[in-house]
Amino acid sequence: MGLKRKDLLEIRSLEPAEIQTILDTAASMKEIASREIKKVPALRGKTVVNLFLEPSTRTRTSFEIAGKWLSADVINVSGSSSSVVKGETLMDTAKNIEAMSPDCVVIRHSASGAPHMLARALKCSIINAGDGMHEHPTQALLDLLTIREKRGHLEGLSVAIVGDIAHSRVARSNIAGMRKMGMSVTVAGPPTLIPPGIEELGVKVAYRLEDTIRDVDVIMMLRLQQERMTANYIPSLREYSRLYGLSLEKLAGARDDVLIMHPGPVNRGIEMAPEVADGPYSVILEQVANGVAVRMALLYLLLGGKPAEA
Amino acid sequence: MTLREKAQVLDEPGIDRALTRIAHEILERAGGTDGLALVGIRTRGVSLARRIAERLQTIEGTKVPVGALDITLYRDDLGLKAEAPVLRATEIPFAVGGRTIVLVDDVLYTGRTIRAALDAIMDLGRPRLIQLAVLIDRGHRELPIRPDYVGKNLPTARREIVQVRLREHDGQDRVVIQEPEG
Numbered sequence: 499m500g501l502k503r504k505d506l507l508e509i510r511s512l513e514p515a516e517i518q519t520i521l522d523t524a525a526s527m528k529e530i531a532s533r534e535i536k537k538v539p540a541l542r543g544k545t546v547v548n549l550f551l552e553p554s555t556r557t558r559t560s561f562e563i564a565g566k567w568l569s570a571d572v573i574n575v576s577g578s579s580s581s582v583v584k585g586e587t588l589m590d591t592a593k594n595i596e597a598m599s600p601d602c603v604v605i606r607h608s609a610s611g612a613p614h615m616l617a618r619a620l621k622c623s624i625i626n627a628g629d630g631m632h633e634h635p636t637q638a639l640l641d642l643l644t645i646r647e648k649r650g651h652l653e654g655l656s657v658a659i660v661g662d663i664a665h666s667r668v669a670r671s672n673i674a675g676m677r678k679m680g681m682s683v684t685v686a687g688p689p690t691l692i693p694p695g696i697e698e699l700g701v702k703v704a705y706r707l708e709d710t711i712r713d714v715d716v717i718m719m720l721r722l723q724q725e726r727m728t729a730n731y732i733p734s735l736r737e738y739s740r741l742y743g744l745s746l747e748k749l750a751g752a753r754d755d756v757l758i759m760h761p762g763p764v765n766r767g768i769e770m771a772p773e774v775a776d777g778p779y780s781v782i783l784e785q786v787a788n789g790v791a792v793r794m795a796l797l798y799l800l801l802g803g804k805p806a807e808a
Numbered sequence: 809m810t811l812r813e814k815a816q817v818l819d820e821p822g823i824d825r826a827l828t829r830i831a832h833e834i835l836e837r838a839g840g841t842d843g844l845a846l847v848g849i850r851t852r853g854v855s856l857a858r859r860i861a862e863r864l865q866t867i868e869g870t871k872v873p874v875g876a877l878d879i880t881l882y883r884d885d886l887g888l889k890a891e892a893p894v895l896r897a898t899e900i901p902f903a904v905g906g907r908t909i910v911l912v913d914d915v916l917y918t919g920r921t922i923r924a925a926l927d928a929i930m931d932l933g934r935p936r937l938i939q940l941a942v943l944i945d946r947g948h949r950e951l952p953i954r955p956d957y958v959g960k961n962l963p964t965a966r967r968e969i970v971q972v973r974l975r976e977h978d979g980q981d982r983v984v985i986q987e988p989e990g
Contacts, residue, residue, distance in 0.1 A: 500891040519894075526878065526897040535931050540881040568881070795895075798881070802892025 501799040505617040505624040508633040509674040517678060521643050523795035524788065530567055531790065541570035544601040544801050549591070550627070551577040552608045556762055556786065557627050557636070561604050564793035570601075570801070588612060589619060596620045601801050605629075610667075623800040631667050631726065637761050638671035640792040642679060644785050645716055648757055653680035658710045659701075661720035661742060661769055664691045664731070668761045669720060673699050686710040687720075687742060690731040707742050711752045718759045719744055719769045735768055745771045749779070757781050811969060811986040817962055820981040823943065823974075826959030827856065830941050831863035833957050838908055841868050843936070845904070847875045849913040849925050850896050855976040856943055857912040875900035877911075882924035898928065905933035910957075914972040916942040919953035944983060946970050 501516055509517075530536055546565040550558050558574065565572035575595070582591060588607065595603060602623040605613050610630030617624040628634040646652050657676055663669045663685045676683050677700045684702040685692060692703055704710040711717050722738065732738045744758070758770075758779045766772045775782060818826065838844050841864055848857030854876040861874045878896045886892070911925055922940060929938060941957035946964040960983075964970060969986045 500894070502891060523895045526895045529897050529899070530881075533932065538881040538931065539927070540886060543887075798895065799892045802886050803889045804887060804891075 500803070504800070505613070505626075506635055506796055506800065507613050507617055507624065507626045509635045509638050509671045509678070510633070512635075512675075512678070514678045517639070517642065517675060520639055520792065520795050520799065521646060523799060524639070524643050524791040525647070527791040527794040527798070528788075530794070531787065536567050537569060538567065539569045540798055541565070541568040541601075541801055544570040545599070546570045546572045546602045546604060546797065546801075547595050547598075547600045548572060548574045548627075549580075549595065549603055549605045550574065551580070551582060551588070551612075552606050552628070553577075554606055554628070556789070557606065560786070560789040561625075561627060561793050564790050564797055567790070568794055568797055570797065573600075589615070592616050592620055596622060602797065625796060625800070628667055631665055631670070633671045633674075634667040634761075635671050635675075636789070636792055636796065637668050638675040639796075640785055640789045641668075641672055641718070641759060641761070642675055643788045643792055644759065644781050645757065647784070647788070648781060649715065652676075655715040656682045656684070656713065657716040657718060658684045658686055658704075658714045659718045659720065660686045660707060660710065660744070662691045662722050662731075663687050663696065663720070664693045665723040665726040666720050670699075672718065673701055677701075684710050684714070688732055688738065707744070708748055708751055711744075711748065711756070713753065714756065715753070716757045716759060717744065717752065718761075719764075721761065721763065721765060722768055739768050743767075743769055743771065744774050746773055746777075749774055749777075752779075759785060762786070810989045812989045814968065814985045814987045816982055816984050817944070817970075818960060818983040823959070823981050823983065826943060827859050828863055830957045830959060831860050831867060834860070834910055834939075834941070835864065835867060837939070837956070841870045841872050843907050844910070845873045845875065845902055845907050846910050846912055847877050847900065847904075847925075847929065849911065849921060850876055850878045852972055852974055852977060853877075853911075853913040855974050856914060856941075857910075860910075860912060860941070873902045875902065877925055877928055879921060879924040879928050882928045884920060884924065900932055903933060904929060904935045907935050908937045908939070909935045910939045910941050912941045914943050914974075915970050916940070916945045916953075916955055916958075917948055917970075919949045919951035922953050923951050943972055944970055 562572050604625045604627050606627040610632035613626035686704040846857040848854030857874050861872045864872045876899045878898045880895050939956040942955045943959040945958045946962050972983050
């Protein structure tokens with residue numbers, strides 16, 4: 499089955515079969531990255547606008563490479579260089595971009611729901627590249643692809659998501675995606691950083707890292723998002739690191755074939771010791787490589803056919 | 809649209825004979841299997857390429873590498889489809905540079921698939937020579953493309969559909985012409 503939708507806004511509204519299609523397509527796209535000439539003509543003549551109104555290197559570069567390898571024309575608009583600094587509203591910026599007839603707008607915005615607003619207003623495809631604390635669907639898809647590649651399947655696997663759950667759109671998207679694909683998820687972190695009622699998403703909650711990571715297939719460490727913290731959520735970085743940082747000693751209690759993931763950028767020495775981040779269990783760089791494949795798959799699946807009737 | 813089977817064009821021995829003849833022709837033209845590789849176009853072209861490779865091995869005693877090519881990303885009608893066609897991986901386990909590549913497909917029709925396949929191969933390297941082998945050539949070319957090896961020439965009407973069924977995919981070996989009912 500294909501993707502019968504105009505936009506990719508969130509994981510929670512995707513069917514498991516759609517996730518499967520995206521992952522299968524991404525797996526096929528990986529072959530292109532190994533070629534000498536990394537370019538196929540699939541999206542020749544299509545225009546993709548990367549509208550990044552919040553800082554990002556990895557995701558923006560990843561979308562840019564994905565678009566270019568598929569031969570689309572990719573234009574980057576960043577917050578600091580756009581008319582947003584002159585007081586233009588997001589809707590005005592978007593309407594002006596649409597007047598230039600792009601086929602897709604990839605948007606990152608600090609406000610949750612910004613991509614949904616654009617999707618309702620614009621005729622072209624919208625891809626959510628991270629909106630506030632809501633969702634980061636392409637990150638969750640690349641995480642699923644990385645796990646599936648390493649384990650051969652998703653169903654039945656167990657995952658611990660550790661750290662700043664409250665401020666993490668990556669955690670929200672991953673929980674939704676992993677639950678849909680039949681995985682069990684435990685979230686762990688300081689009580690102040692675990693949102694009340696998160697059990698309703700079908701996850702278990704734990705407060706001790708050592709217990710949580712003992713029997714899981716995957717440990718996903720999250721970045722402590724200090725820029726989003728409006729109050730004192732943790733007593734000190736040192737204490738956080740001592741209790742929730744993944745060190746070699748704590749890792750000794752985990753399974754021998756555990757996968758360690760991180761959406762990046764890693765605060766080395768805080769959520770993860772450098773020797774863990776660079777160690778044999780870490781698949782952080784595979785996640786980055788798979789990011790390009792997943793974004794190629796999405797651009798292809800959303801733009802490869804005739805645009806949906808608006 | 810309901811389809812009705814109009815005629816069977818090739819049965820299992822017929823397909824076998826055609827592939828054996830193509831294998832002999834390839835060897836005769838290439839003067840052996842040195843630098844030779846077969847690339848099947850997904851899906852049925854790959855099975856046909858494997859069968860030709862088996863025959864080449866029986867005749868010459870050497871293994872000829874076989875690759876699988878997915879041409880979806882090179883199609884010229886991508887933007888005309890309602891949704892993006894399913895993508896399957898291209899797997900070419902050898903360097904194409906300097907080789908004689910025989911492209912293999914089940915049916916040659918407008919030539920657009922072959923045009924896409926040529927582009928896809930060229931992106932992987934610079935072969936010395938590319939040839940084309942097809943089980944059925946049904947005519948109606950829209951591009952200046954001509955096969956080097958043909959199992960069977962089959963004049964058809966545009967409204968007819970030529971279906972190659974292979975045991976690897978369909979559980980049986982036969983080629984049939986179908987036409988819309990009514």
